[in-house]
Amino acid sequence: MDAGPNPRPQDLLMYFVRLAEEQPGVEQWSEGAALTRRWIALVEGGGVTETQVTALLDDLARRPNPGSGWLDLWLRVRYWASQQGFDLGTRLTNPWAR
DSSP states (O other): OOOSSSOOHHHHHHHHHHHHHHOTTOHHHHHHHHHHHHHHHHHHHOOOOHHHHHHHHHHHHTOSSOOHHHHHHHHHHHHHHHHTTOOOGGGGSOTTOO
16 A cells, blocks of 8 residues: 555555455454545545545544554545645644654
8 A cells, every 4th residue: 555646545445344344343444444435525525625634634543553554544645635735734744653
């Protein structure tokens, strides 16, 4: 997974959905799928506000001890949001870096 110049939310949705199906008792996978669907709705819906974008990033950052899929999702959303011209302020730094 790469947060490069063409971040595709559908790729990550397939990742989280597959893991949710394989491990239905692990909440982080279904939560990842739900947050990815929110991102897809923003990408496809048009008229996105900075408030919606920062709320999504804040919700992603609330995940304790995320794995690489969550980090990739956060990186892609952050990249996409910055490409849209949103002021992300403190959300530009990795929320899990300690």
